[in-house]
Amino acid sequence: MKKNRSHCPVNFALEIFGDKWTLLIIRDLILFNKKTYGELKNSPEGIATNILANRLSLLEKEGIVVKSKDPNNSKVNIYDLTPKGIDLIPVLLEMSIWGAHHDPNTAAPPAMVKKIETERAAVIAQIKAAIKDPSKNIFKNK
Amino acid sequence: MKKNRSHCPVNFALEIFGDKWTLLIIRDLILFNKKTYGELKNSPEGIATNILANRLSLLEKEGIVVKSKDPNNSKVNIYDLTPKGIDLIPVLLEMSIWGAHHDPNTAAPPAMVKKIETERAAVIAQIKAAIKDPSKNIFKNK
């Protein structure tokens, strides 16, 4: 797709992650602290491997993730969020709130949704902390 | 596309508006108080007429907009947001903030971005008021 249909900020965002898969990858990176191709491939939605590879390279090109080699296992690549990627936390949280409210079969635990709504800033801080230290994650297996 | 890849709330949202056009239509309905096919068609991004018709029917099917005839001009159709559509305001605002921060050529006025960030609840209330009374709109021509 040719870019710059407009310089509306909503359009800018959609030109980068306006599809059915990119934000799911970002969700896994931000909320579930996934870091490798293999971990991302195993999400319940079942992304195709060519789509995953394509989206990761686009995200890298856009400066939302950076790719590096795992120092302990040089056949594993690590995808880390940049500040530009970390700034997507509020977008993901608002989409979560909307989805939880309007999907009658949502898997989102009501207590977690309420916590996001009432303690927004604290939850964002907690997610940022977990990006640096995954043991602090509050979403895993939710 | 077959639905229900998962019941993650983020995925639920993406299955409805995970593409390059749907949220742009919702932006126009929410932020610019557009109401007709013709108004939506004239957005700067230049949506194709078949895509617009398709997305409007999907949004109607999902209960995000309702279609009715303009009582003053029966050849014009009016698309109104439902509460489910109005609940997307925070998603749009967060995407706007992100886009404004990370697009070096953004068209978003810095004062407006700052206002959204610092007076979030008031801005949301103002947008809701403008949905009922477009003369209260603070985004038009921005």
Next chain:
DNA sequence: CTTTTTACTTGCAAAACACAAGTAAATGTG
């Protein structure tokens, strides 16, 4: 040295999209 793991790439059919043109009903104009 062979097998397994990890991260992709390739090929191909199906679906979605973009663009141009056409249709139909309601309204405005002479």
Next chain:
DNA sequence: CACATTTACTTGTGTTTTGCAAGTAAAAAG
């Protein structure tokens, strides 16, 4: 009242993207 215009789409066609299955390559494990 005939004719042009406006509004809201629909249709056709070629291109692009997606989805699925299979294959490849390099590093690590056995």
